[in-house]
Amino acid sequence: MPAALRVTELRKRYGGFEALRGVSLEIAPGEVVGLLGPNGAGKSTLAKIAAGLVRPSAGSAEVAGHPAGSAGARAAVGYLAELFRFPAWMGADELLRLHQRLSGSDGGERERAELLELVGLGHAARVRVGEMSKGMQQRLGIAQALVGSPRLLLLDEPTSALDPAGRRVVRELLEGIRERGIAVLLSSHLLGEVERVCDSVAILLAGEVVARGRPAELARPRGVEIETDAGVRVIAGAGREDVPRLVEEAVARGERVYAVRPLQSTLEDAYLEAVGEGQE
DSSP, X not given: OOOSEEEEEEEEEETXXXXXXXXXXXXXXXXXXXXXXXXXXXXXXXXXXXXXXXXXXXXXXXXXXXXXXXXXXXXXXXXXXXXXXXXXXXXXXXXHHHHHHHHTOOOHHHHHHHHHHHTTOGGGXXXXXXXSOHHHHHHHHHHXXXXXXXSEEEEESXXXXXOHHHHHHHHHHHHHHHHTTOEEEEEOXXXXXXXXXXXXXXXXXXXXXXXXXXXXXXXXXEEEEEEETTEEEEETTXXXXXXXXXXXXXXHTTOOEEEEEEEEXXXXXXXXXXXXXXXX
């Protein structure tokens, strides 16, 4: 089975500005990848090329084995922009019917009902967009992006305007999408959300991938904190494998050990290290 998305040495120039400078990235079927980076790093340009909305200046991009922008690639992509707007007077079912016509989907009423159930809006088929909460509209947006059973879902800041409860609903929704074998490229500034839901992350800076891997791989040990009756101290450079030895040494010194905690850097630490403390 071909990769859901494969870009190789991708470059995009707008006049004298080079938005992408040799980006290579691959997303497997069913993989959820977080795309991180400060404003102007090239995230939106990469997503627009994958969606067929922008042509690259050099390099190649393929969606499900089809050149990006081709009919086969467009049929394999679902897209939800950050600042999407749906007609306020349309009902949920009516909106999905419109997008079925636009995408050429022959799923009919069954597909619409399944998608509304998937995003937790099965009860709201006739509710108008203008009467929906922001969270409901966000879930409806994901449902329209899934019309036609895409292989790759492109989501731009899908939880940025939601409260914690709404973000949790979207996280659970992404879990269900992953189980269907649909790959997701998730662009977000909410690093905690990315760390919770994504299988791996790619960090862009000035049009280049400066870090790539699973969140746990990008995070690094920061030592071991040990709490005894003599106080709390951090042993820099120590890792989880050093814990038994550190406990034995403390006991040998006659100390009573209350807690031992391996310290790990977060995705935020890894992000700031990759892009620089001064970046947004």
